Amino acid sequence: MSDIAFFSHAGATLVAETTVGAAPEAESPVFVLIHGIGMGRTVFADLITRLHARTIAIDLPGYGEAPEPRSVLTMERTADLVAAYLHSIDAGRIVLVGHSMGSQVAGEVAARHPELVDRVVFIGPTVDARQRTAVRQLLRLAQDLAVESPRVIVVGAREYLRAGPNLRGKLRAMLAHRPERTYSLVRAPVLVLRGENDYVSSRDWCRIVVASLRQGRLAEVPGHGHETMIRDAAPAAELIAEFAREG
Known part of the structure; x- marks a missing residue:
């Protein structure tokens, strides 16, 4: 059973779909799922099923069912919108899961x-500071898709079409952001998870991310690429659930 809500703040709107897992315990964490560029909350369908917990999957402004904002949001403004929504619902213990962007x-x-x-x-954290151009990012994504399953390609193509005509501006906003400046400010423990064959988020880059965090660790999903939670979310779900239980 799921519930869909539209939430607006500071001129932008997101969509949040809450799914209750199989009899979640009172102290169980809530998994808040944030998609990558060109995607939407539906890419988390398999992951949601396998987490067996309460989840909140989000369509960011201009993605999925969320309406386009008047102007493309920066990563910081997008984060403030997500935070405003989470404050409004008082979800409890949150494990925040972000894929790619x-x-x-x-x-x-x-x-x-x-x-x-x-x-x-x-x-699959982005953007590798050593590859911060649109051309390099698109080439790496093409490399990754070349070895992915037909399911990934179909789901990805559908969501990219839904992302609308402002995708170029959204890409610019993603590339303008400097995540490496933020990592050291994150106090919470962080699991950095990548597919073994991920061309977008390389092992070297993920090691840099982990080293920049106060409390970071790296895990890999064998035989998977950048869209690991679409192709087969079971291995990723197991690693995420184990990490959450440590809290």
């Missing part, structure tokens, strides 16, 4: 609003 938003939420976040998961 969503890791940039999750990092800003954790740094700017530490009272909200118990633990953080970066899945």
Whole structure:
């Protein structure tokens, strides 16, 4: 059973879909899921099923079912919107999960609003500071998709079409952000999770991310690429759930 809500703050609107897992315990964490560029909350469908917990999957402004804002939001403004929503619902112990660009938003939420976040998961974190151009990012994504499953390609293509005509501006906003300046400000423990074959978020880059965090660790999902939670979310879900139980 799920519940869908639209939430507006400072001129932008997000969509949040809350799903209650199988009889969650009172002290169980709530997993808040933030998608990457060109995607939407539906890419987390398999992960939600496998977490067996209360989850809140978000469509950021201009993605999925969320309306386009008047202007493209920065990562910081997006994080403040997500934080305002989380404050409004008093969700309890939150494990914030960001995939790709969503890791940039999750990092800003954790740094700017530490009272909200118990633990953080970066899945395939972007943007590699050594590859911060649109051409390089698109080439790496193309490399990754070349080895992904047809399911990933179909889901990804559908969501990119839904992302609308402002995708170029959204890409510029993603590339303008400097996540490496935020990592040291995140107080919560962070799991950095990547697919073994992820061309977008390399092992070297993820090691840099972990080294920049106050409390970071790296884990890999064998045989997976950048879209690890779409192709088969079971291994990622197991690692995320184990990390959350440590809290």
